[in-house]
Amino acid sequence: MIELAASILASDFAHLADDIAAVERGGATILHVDIMDGHFVPNITFGPPMVKAIRPITKLPLDCHMMVENPDDFIEAFAEAGADMMSVHQEVCRHLHRTLQQIAHHGMQPAVVINPATPVETLIEVLPMVHHVLVMSVNPGFGGQQFLPLCLEKISHLAEMRDELGLNYRIEVDGGVANDTVASVVEAGADMLVAGSAIFAHGNTERNAQEFLRIARAAATSENPPGTIPFRSVQTR
Numbered sequence: 449m450i451e452l453a454a455s456i457l458a459s460d461f462a463h464l465a466d467d468i469a470a471v472e473r474g475g476a477t478i479l480h481v482d483i484m485d486g487h488f489v490p491n492i493t494f495g496p497p498m499v500k501a502i503r504p505i506t507k508l509p510l511d512c513h514m515m516v517e518n519p520d521d522f523i524e525a526f527a528e529a530g531a532d533m534m535s536v537h538q539e540v541c542r543h544l545h546r547t548l549q550q551i552a553h554h555g556m557q558p559a560v561v562i563n564p565a566t567p568v569e570t571l572i573e574v575l576p577m578v579h580h581v582l583v584m585s586v587n588p589g590f591g592g593q594q595f596l597p598l599c600l601e602k603i604s605h606l607a608e609m610r611d612e613l614g615l616n617y618r619i620e621v622d623g624g625v626a627n628d629t630v631a632s633v634v635e636a637g638a639d640m641l642v643a644g645s646a647i648f649a650h651g652n653t654e655r656n657a658q659e660f661l662r663i664a665r666a667a668a669t670s671e672n673p674p675g676t677i678p679f680r681s682v683q684t685r
């Protein structure tokens with residue numbers, strides 16, 4: 449199932465509830481919430497109070513992407529605030545297995561994230577315990593960056609490993625995913641598509657979400673089913 453995880457980082461914070469309602473009408477089925485600490489990434493965003501504020505205004509699952517040095521310290525607070533999924537970066541988790549166990553223990557779906565420079569192979573031991581793997585297609589920290597095509601081979605590799613290992617984790621992609629790049633990530637095998645600027649930055653949010661999903665779903669039903677081709681050349685913005 450192809451899903452749009454709308455990244456509220458690019459929304460109008462003064463009208464956040466309206467923007468969330470618009471992406472829901474447009475077909476988004478996940479809200480992606482970027483948590484940044486100013487240390488792991490050079491930017492600061494939201495904490496648990498933001499998740500707590502959003503929780504009552506939407507039925508969509510809240511997908512917290514932890515761009516922080518010490519995610520273990522915040523698992524309980526985000527779970528209590530109402531997060532449904534929590535993804536942690538492989539690069540900061542010294543005891544990744546334990547961190548993922550703790551996320552699951554607190555009732556959230558555990559996920560692991562890899563930066564563009566981090567190889568997929570580093571995840572092999574934890575793949576059986578994750579709900580999804582998030583492949584960064586930009587270096588994390590900011591919205592509106594240019595899509596990095598090197599992520600495509602990593603996505604297709606993860607899709608192959610899933611088949612070989614008989615697992616069922618999902619593959620999420622984040623960064624520069626827009627109408628001109630989304631077909632390539634779907635064809636490579638991603639099915640949870642994070643998009644911020646492409647949905648919120650210009651024009652009509654509801655229609656942007658609809659058009660984005662139309663392109664993504666067309667790619668999923670094209671002659672190359674997801675995960676069957678390594679990658680294709682892609683127009684970057």
Ligand code: DX5
Pocket residue numbers: 455456457458480482513586587588589590591592593622623624625642643644645646
């Ligand atoms: C970047 C964040 C992304 C960001 C994506 O570090 O993890 O979720 O919101 O924004 P766009 O879609 O604008 O690249």
Ligand code: ZN
Pocket residue numbers: 455480481482513622642
């Ligand atoms: Zn993100």
